[in-house]
Amino acid sequence: MATKTSELPEYPDLVLKNFPKKEGETVQLEDGRLLGFMEYKITHTVQKKTALRDTREHVILLIPGLPGSRFYCHPHVLAGEKELNKKLAKNNSDSNDDDNESLDLIKIRLFVLERPGIGLSTFAKRSFLDFANDVKEFCVIKEITECKVIAYSAGGPYGLALAHSLGNSEEGEQGALLKPLVTKVAIISGISPHNAPNATDRMPWKFKLAWWLTKLSPKLLSLMASYEAKKAILDPVVIMRESLSDGPPSDRDIYENMPGVEHMCIESMLEQYSRGQLKTECYEYSLWGKDWGFRLEDIGKLGKEESVKCKVWHGEEDIGATAAMGRYLAEHISGCESKFVEEKGHMLYFEIWEEVIDWLMEE
Template sequence: MAVQPGGKDTLILLSGRTLAWTVYGGDLQVNEDQEPPAVVFYFHGFPSCSSEASQIEPEVLQQRNTRIISVDRPGFGNSTHYPERRILDWPNDVLAIADHLHVPHFYILGFSGGGPYALACAHSIPRITGDDFDETSNGRLLGVSIMCGAYPFTLNANGMMTELRVLLAAGAWLPRFATGSLFDWVIGRAARDPDPKVLEKAMDAAIMKRPGTEKTAWTKPKIKAAALDSTRGAFQNGGAGTATELMLLNDWGFELEDIDGRGIRLWHGKLDRNVPLGMAEQAAELLPGAKTHFCDETGHLDMVFHIEEILDNLLGRACHNDE
């Protein structure tokens, strides 16, 4: 099926839930005389939605003959809220979309709060085991890259912004209705305000507390527009999805040690205050075989400046050969 780039598409699962996504970079299917594109599933941050991936320039994808399928997680954007979900349910949602779109093999790119979901896929989706893989094998996953990923909060969080620590603690100890109301009061109301300047002003103020490199990223119209739009999408239906996800970020349902780290790339900014570098360093130790790329003079929001290098690294090799 031809899916128009940049437009929302949806799939209704047998359970009745709706999954929504946006395709970036061009059509998924091409003419027989053209080389099939590489397909990358993009997992957005928290709280966010699929339009976050619009910050990636189309030319970057077209030059690499790559398509991004950016998916709204349940409760965000146009995907149905699913309060009983677990992080380990996510791989089945991804495979449902891949099957629906006739995508046999794919890569995964997770940003920030999308990191745990990328790792869940590395945990549960069969991987390609060689460069010249057998088309009849059950392997689906070619490689995983995580940009400024969230990691278990039991790891070294020294340097994390105080307000973020408070919100994460609230997710661990308060009932979901309370955290949903809190997030909706803090961000949701501004995100749904008919005056777009209300959210922009609030996010402008938040960015002023970030490292200088992130302030520079915020001056880029495409990055700022993607952040604002994806935040609006995250709260378009209230704060329930955010509350559920915050609870799940405090209890992944699996351990990093359960994952084969080969074929996983961890990209992290040394100036990151959302997820301090120490968390990524400790996570890497628990993922034997994972490759780390710790970027100087880089925070959280500005990791997108490295997107070409990240994509080239991700698309260059299948899982087991990144040694």
């Protein structure tokens, strides 16, 4: 049931005249295109105690879903930036106390990447594997030699493409074995290849139709998406909440009651649509209905020895990217870990953020 208008929150800053926004950065790729991103510097307290202080600065690349932009991260990230100096000061003052939890405080550089045609990134018809090449260039430019990846929802295939292309050890000079550029990939509520069995079983009819149109008629799907996008721009609070009406109660509870979630989702949506980037979204839909260009079974198997590790998190009640999709991914990626959570849907991402970071930081 839709929320009554009188009960809806107001976001004075989330009006179309304030978009698109200028905040963010870009790097220029070899072919002249720009890749947009936002960098956040945060700290994270790991749950498992360690004997030695981890003084490294870890790098995580975040690939959001749709509509998504460099503003889509997590409320804890925004709060974490504000607390960074305070925590680091405490960490230094307690450096001689082995029992203090500050020993488990680690520094993270989080880069939220914008795919081609989203936000500040130049539009181009790039495949999932093409995007992996873009990210490899990005890492060279930013002098990143090792990183982890979080890929959410529609960002899932892109994260898996990174695992496939950049998750293998290689021989360096004099035969020395080099670690993979991407060492871990967390896939949260990710979509599966189109041929996954039972993928649409728990979808509402509108979602089923959209899923099949990705393969049968992307042009018709584009018309549907255009109609929905125009409604969202005119009344983002109402439309975004209505989009969750068929999902489990947990999705609506997280979206409406977890501080910062609704604001972040609307901000990211307006950033993309205010730039007229629906074409990008429709192009990505068309990729869902095609062969991805790589086999899930090959992830982590193309290197010499050490290779990428993957883990799938998925809500059992997800009606967009269904649990059957998550199981297909977990079953076809060699050595993939998985966690399926009962009574949770597509908003699971916001509840398990700290757990995901913990897993990424484990050696």
